Amino acid sequence: MPSIDAHVHVFTKVSPEFPREVTSICPAEREEPAEKLLGVMEKHQIDQAVLVQIGGASIEHHSYLLHCLKSYPDRFLGIGLVPHDHPQPAEHMAELADGTGIIGFRLFELGGPRDIFATKDVQEFKTYPIWKCAAEKDYVLWLYPRSIDAHLLPYLVQAFPQVRVVLNHLGMTPGKGKFTLDELGRPQIQVSGYNLNMHTTYRMARFENVTVHLSGQYAFSREAYPYQNLAGWHGNLLNDFGIKRLMWATDFPWILEEPGYGELTTIIEKLLPNLSESELADIMGGNAKRFLRFPNRNA
Amino acid sequence: MIRPTPTQKTQWEQEGYLVFENAIQGDQLKRLQSVFDYWAAECKEEWLDRVEAGEAAATFYDIPSPLEKDPIFIDLIDHPSYYGALMEFTDDDLILLGPQVRTVAPWPVSYTGWHPDVGQSNPLHIKVQIYVNDVPAGSGEFGFVPRSHKPNSGPYKRPLLQESMPGHKTFPGKAGTAIMFNSCGWHTSMDNASDVPRKSIILIYEKRTPGRIGPEQFAAISEYCTTPERRKLFSLAD
Numbered sequence: 001m002p003s004i005d006a007h008v009h010v011f012t013k014v015s016p017e018f019p020r021e022v023t024s025i026c027p028a029e030r031e032e033p034a035e036k037l038l039g040v041m042e043k044h045q046i047d048q049a050v051l052v053q054i055g056g057a058s059i060e061h062h063s064y065l066l067h068c069l070k071s072y073p074d075r076f077l078g079i080g081l082v083p084h085d086h087p088q089p090a091e092h093m094a095e096l097a098d099g100t101g102i103i104g105f106r107l108f109e110l111g112g113p114r115d116i117f118a119t120k121d122v123q124e125f126k127t128y129p130i131w132k133c134a135a136e137k138d139y140v141l142w143l144y145p146r147s148i149d150a151h152l153l154p155y156l157v158q159a160f161p162q163v164r165v166v167l168n169h170l171g172m173t174p175g176k177g178k179f180t181l182d183e184l185g186r187p188q189i190q191v192s193g194y195n196l197n198m199h200t201t202y203r204m205a206r207f208e209n210v211t212v213h214l215s216g217q218y219a220f221s222r223e224a225y226p227y228q229n230l231a232g233w234h235g236n237l238l239n240d241f242g243i244k245r246l247m248w249a250t251d252f253p254w255i256l257e258e259p260g261y262g263e264l265t266t267i268i269e270k271l272l273p274n275l276s277e278s279e280l281a282d283i284m285g286g287n288a289k290r291f292l293r294f295p296n297r298n299a
Numbered sequence: 300m301i302r303p304t305p306t307q308k309t310q311w312e313q314e315g316y317l318v319f320e321n322a323i324q325g326d327q328l329k330r331l332q333s334v335f336d337y338w339a340a341e342c343k344e345e346w347l348d349r350v351e352a353g354e355a356a357a358t359f360y361d362i363p364s365p366l367e368k369d370p371i372f373i374d375l376i377d378h379p380s381y382y383g384a385l386m387e388f389t390d391d392d393l394i395l396l397g398p399q400v401r402t403v404a405p406w407p408v409s410y411t412g413w414h415p416d417v418g419q420s421n422p423l424h425i426k427v428q429i430y431v432n433d434v435p436a437g438s439g440e441f442g443f444v445p446r447s448h449k450p451n452s453g454p455y456k457r458p459l460l461q462e463s464m465p466g467h468k469t470f471p472g473k474a475g476t477a478i479m480f481n482s483c484g485w486h487t488s489m490d491n492a493s494d495v496p497r498k499s500i501i502l503i504y505e506k507r508t509p510g511r512i513g514p515e516q517f518a519a520i521s522e523y524c525t526t527p528e529r530r531k532l533f534s535l536a537d
Contacts, residue, residue: 114347114351115347116347116350116357116358116404117343117404117405117496119494146351147350147351147352147353147357148347148350148351148357151357151358151404154407155407158407173353174353175353175354176351176352176353177352178352178353190353191353192353192354196353196354196355196356196357198356198411199356199357199358199359199410199411200356200357203358203408203409203410203411203412204408205459206408206459206460239456239457240412240457240459
């Protein structure tokens with residue numbers, strides 16, 4: 001069974017060949033190329049990875065992602081972005097995903113009413129066309145919704161039960177104003193001690209096409225690796241979603257310096273110490289291979 | 300004080316729950332509904348802001364510090380409809396841990412799965428859930444697994460679907476119904492497929508243990524606690 005890192009980012013310096021947006025987390029001169037990722041993967045016997053677009057949502061911003069997918073077709077699958085308020089999201093999605101290795105799209109907003117008590121019509125949600133396209137084209141939706149959008153999720157999953165959904169980073173839903181960068185340039189998300197997502201994203205467990213990443217621990221924990229204070233969250237996710245719907249990921253490159261890629265390859269066995277060998281293998285790659293339909297790696 | 304009947308005592312011991320129909324009724328119920336709705340509306344926007352900030356769950360909210368907002372909430376704590384049973388089951392050594400004056404939004408999935416609140420080693424932990432509006436079947440009614448409070452019961456595992464819990468019983472009821480249960484038992488809120496929010500008040504009690512609740516916890520309502528019994532219930536200084 002392959003080991004698959006189910007959520008990483010790669011990017012180059014800004015260039016005419018590979019244009020991208022410049023942000024505080026991705027300054028113009030920083031680069032974290034695919035070859036660097038492949039180097040640490042090789043070192044730690046990780047076979048494949050999901051490259052998640054960073055640096056902009058336009059077609060040209062995806063140039064480097066598409067380049068990597070084309071260069072290493074048996075190593076990577078890709079997740080793209082859709083521009084906010086794109087008038088024809090289905091066209092954008094099809095252009096990016098047509099034979100390229102991009103298998104799905106990441107969403108941060110779901111575009112429904114803010115008021116949890118308001119009457120919901122999913123066809124009025126701004127992301128409805130994206131979900132409809134995903135259902136028609138069999139794209140995966142990669143979700144890291146804001147706290148205020150978490151309540152919208154079951155309406156969309158109910159409307160499109162065939163769409164494969166991956167909840168990013170422990171199913172967390174960051175609050176407004178709670179995102180910062182730490183001294184190492186890593187995302188930090190301030191969360192409450194009581195896991196509020198027990199009442200929202202964790203409740204999505206009843207929908208069989210919803211899976212969850214076991215990743216991003218460094219961003220939510222105030223403790224050092226292996227982030228033992230999050231062991232309970234992992235246990236709850238295991239209990240609710242079951243062994244076949246959890247996927248390990250590192251969130252490369254943010255973890256390279258602290259705690260290090262190698263440490264993250266053993267985090268699951270530290271936070272879920274009672275797993276059998278085959279259960280661990282499922283989380284470390286078997287589930288991603290099946291759910292995301294990874295190709296076999298060339299010899 | 301109305302003590303439980305032998306039948307009620309047996310049911311409590313064996314099944315882990317009791318239902319008090321019409322526990323709150325008449326003008327008191329009307330006033331409770333009015334006060335509940337007023338404060339729920341007053342507090343809703345602040346709750347939504349907290350949801351947006353990632354500081355509150357998005358599927359239900361509680362009116363903050365309800366005992367300080369209206370004395371009717373204080374009167375529910377030692378309401379004669381069920382207070383005698385609470386005292387009986389705790390050997391007349393009852394303390395309040397806190398109230399949750401809760402509005403649960405209609406949602407395709409229940410806001411919580413099946414769970415016990417405490418383990419067997421915890422001092423007797425009792426909750427009383429009072430329906431403020433009518434809660435028919437399929438609209439977020441309370442669910443409980445009878446006998447699951449007993450040490451030799453189970454093991455239980457949270458099912459994906461609320462209705463798949465083996466041996467469970469659901470408790471649809473009219474406004475004013477109070478359901479008392481041993482929180483060691485597995486319980487939940489069933490799915491709410493209606494378009495009506497579930498409004499209820501959950502009162503949390505425990506058999507007294509030293510230092511569990513300090514005298515400052517409910518000091519803000521001290522003026523409403525003039526009898527020795529009430530001061531003891533609210534862990535206030537004599």
